[in-house]
Amino acid sequence: MSYDVIIVGGGAAGLAAAVFLGRCADGRRIAVLEKGPRVGKKLMATGNGTCNLTNIKATAVDYHGAPRLADAALSTFSVAETMDFFTSIGVDCAVREDGKVYPLSEQAGAVLDALRLEAQALGVEIICDTKVTALKQQGTAWCVVCESTTYPARQVLVSVGGAAAPALGGSAEGYRLLTDLGCEKKPLFPSIVQVRTVTDFVRAVKGIRVDATVTLRTDGRVAAQSTGEVLFTDYGLSGPAVMFVSRIVADWERQKKGEIVACLDLLPDWDNDKLLSRIRQRSGLKGRTLEDLLTGLLHKRVGQTVLRVAEVLPLTREVESLTEEEIARIVKTIKNWKLPVTGTQGFGGAQVTAGGIAATEIEPSTFAVKRLPGVYAAGEVLDVDGNCGGFNLQFAWSSAYVASQAIIHNW
Numbered sequence: 001m002s003y004d005v006i007i008v009g010g011g012a013a014g015l016a017a018a019v020f021l022g023r024c025a026d027g028r029r030i031a032v033l034e035k036g037p038r039v040g041k042k043l044m045a046t047g048n049g050t051c052n053l054t055n056i057k058a059t060a061v062d063y064h065g066a067p068r069l070a071d072a073a074l075s076t077f078s079v080a081e082t083m084d085f086f087t088s089i090g091v092d093c094a095v096r097e098d099g100k101v102y103p104l105s106e107q108a109g110a111v112l113d114a115l116r117l118e119a120q121a122l123g124v125e126i127i128c129d130t131k132v133t134a135l136k137q138q139g140t141a142w143c144v145v146c147e148s149t150t151y152p153a154r155q156v157l158v159s160v161g162g163a164a165a166p167a168l169g170g171s172a173e174g175y176r177l178l179t180d181l182g183c184e185k186k187p188l189f190p191s192i193v194q195v196r197t198v199t200d201f202v203r204a205v206k207g208i209r210v211d212a213t214v215t216l217r218t219d220g221r222v223a224a225q226s227t228g229e230v231l232f233t234d235y236g237l238s239g240p241a242v243m244f245v246s247r248i249v250a251d252w253e254r255q256k257k258g259e260i261v262a263c264l265d266l267l268p269d270w271d272n273d274k275l276l277s278r279i280r281q282r283s284g285l286k287g288r289t290l291e292d293l294l295t296g297l298l299h300k301r302v303g304q305t306v307l308r309v310a311e312v313l314p315l316t317r318e319v320e321s322l323t324e325e326e327i328a329r330i331v332k333t334i335k336n337w338k339l340p341v342t343g344t345q346g347f348g349g350a351q352v353t354a355g356g357i358a359a360t361e362i363e364p365s366t367f368a369v370k371r372l373p374g375v376y377a378a379g380e381v382l383d384v385d386g387n388c389g390g391f392n393l394q395f396a397w398s399s400a401y402v403a404s405q406a407i408i409h410n411w
Contacts, residue, residue, distance in 0.1 A: 002152035004028040005407055006144050007159060008132045008177065010039030011169075012396040013379030014159040015115040019089065020404035022122025028411065030124045031151070033144065035131040035169070040112040042161065042168040046351075046393065051108035053086065054079050054397070055390035057099040062391045064247060065186065065383040066359030073367070073398035076405075082397045089114045100390050132160075135177050135375065142374055155374045155407050159400065162353025162380035163188050170347065174381060175357065181372055184358040186383040189254045190350030191247040192392075197236035197262055197339040204305050205232040210298075213265040214241045216248050216341070219258040224248045227268055232302075235345065237262060244388045246344060247354060253343045264337040266298060266306070275331050283322045290322075291315040298334070309333050352392050356383040366406035367399055374410075376403040 005021055007014045010032045021030050032039065046052060055062070056079050060071035083093045083101065091114045092104040103110050120126065134145040135156060144151045160174030172188060179185050213227040214237070228241035242262075252260050267275060282293055290312065294303025304315060310333040312326045347353070357377055361369055369375045378399035386392040 002029070002154075003031050004153070004411065005030045005155045005157065006142075006151055006153040007032045007157045008144065009158070009160040009174065009379075009381075010034030010036075010126060010128070011159060011161045011379065012040070012043050012393055013161075013400040014157070015039060015043075015112075015119060016085075016397050017157055017159060017378060017400040017404045018119035018124045018126075019115060019122065020401055021407060022119055022124045024408045024411075025123060032119070032124060032126045033130045033132055033146065033151070034126065034128045037128055039116060039126060039128065042165055042170065043112050044108045045165070045168055046108055047102065049108050050102055050106040051111045052100050052102055052390040052393065053091075053093060053111065054082050054101045054394040055099045056095055056101060058386075058391050058394045062389075063384055063386045063395065064191075065354060065356070065385055067384070069359050069362060069364055069367075069382060069384050069399070070386070070395050072364035073395060073402050077398040077401035079394060081401075082394060085397070086111070086114070089118045098389070132177065135181065135372075137372075140374070155410065156376070157400075157403055157407065158369075158375065158377045158381060159379045159396075160381050162356060163347050164190055164193075164350040164353045164380075166347060170353070178357050178361070178369060178372075178375075178377065178381075183361045183369065183371065186355040186358050187254065188353055188355040189250045190344055190347045190352075191250055191354040191385045192243045192351035192388045193246045193250060194233065194238040194345040194349045195236050195242050195246055195249050195262065196342045196344060198342065199234065199236065201305050201309050202232050202236060202339065203234050204308075205299075205302050206234045208232050208299050208302055209239060210266060210302060211268070212241065213268040214245055215263040215265070216245050216260060217263060218248070218252060218260045223260070230264065236342070237339070240388060243351070247385070249341055250344050250350075250354065252341075260341040262339045262341050264339065266302065266334045266337065272331055272335060275334060276327065279327050279330055283319045283327065285319055288319045289315060290317050290319060293319050293322075294330075294334075306330065306333050306337070309337060351388070352385050353380055354385040356381055358383055365402075367403035368406055376407060378403045
């Protein structure tokens with residue numbers, strides 16, 4: 001059975017492309033081949049199940065790897081057009097103060113259902129449990145080779161996703177569809193991922209969330225900084241602020257050059273003088289021990305850990321016994337708690353893959369694979385990864401649109 005277009009991969013980019021193509025199919029045969037038992041498994045997990053669809057602030061500066069590909073895609077299919085598209089398939093959107101856009105229902109399942117149902121209503125065939133192992137050129141068309149069968153197709157869109165989140169279907173195998181045909185692949189590493197640190201003191205506060213500024217320093221130089229929620233874990237750090245800067249750690253982990261330290265400012269809205277004055281005031285509280293010196297200023301367990309890091313002990317001492325030098329050490333620790341970084345949680349904990357098919361292999365105006373006439377690529381398989389906050393899904397929608405329009409033009 002032959003098709004006019006085969007989309008390899010039923011994730012965000014693949015499903016969006018199915019709708020874009022289906023709306024212009026005019027009787028042409030389109031199929032989505034998905035290796036898993038159902039499409040959109042990773043999409044279901046985005047935004048912790050709420051699906052951060054896009055970000056109204058998205059521009060090329062929010063992307064890494066090959067930002068010019070992101071710029072080309074967003075210039076053609078903007079955030080506003082993305083929101084209109086989702087409204088057209090029954091997903092109303094809500095914009096938050098930070099620019100993040102979610103479905104009004106805050107259900108990733110609603111987004112997946114809308115894409116799937118729209119594609120099927122347009123006559124697109126969705127074929128699951130079908131792993132594509134190779135693409136073979138057959139004259140002016142292509143033969144899509146699967147484990148148990150082959151499908152001829154006039155044009156092919158490769159949207160197989162990346163290596164992140166293997167539990168949700170992520171795999172590095174999909175890149176071979178293009179690398180086996182000579183395409184260059186940039187080295188892969190995890191992004192938007194949890195960070196491992198020395199855990200001598202972190203384990204004591206695992207499970208606690210704080211609003212803090214995270215500064216990454218590589219060999220003493222500031223490499224990245226973010227303010228927001230930080231989650232302490234038994235292996236190190238997680239939370240949005242940490243995930244935002246984690247790409248730096250993953251790239252460092254890949255290259256194994258130098259040292260990297262995560263510095264936490266636990267009270268980013270307070271300057272040193274204000275904090276110094278407040279702790280001096282607290283040191284005069286009658287009948288208090290160090291155990292409760294920082295209670296009410298920080299989470300009690302975090303405050304006690306700060307004192308241990310600052311080596312202001314024992315906690316049974318009266319607060320009135322504090323010296324000026326000890327107070328200064330406490331302030332320094334609150335404003336600059338240094339945690340040597342040891343790596344990341346790897347692809348298993350990552351939301352996104354950095355690296356992928358090189359930008360030099362892709363025509364930015366069409367997302368066609370230059371050396372393979374009739375083959376296109378979209379989404380995470382490419383060397384484009386965005387910051388945390390809806391930017392990666394926006395690239396999926398936009399790149400799928402550009403590729404789809406080029407495919408339609410060549411019908």
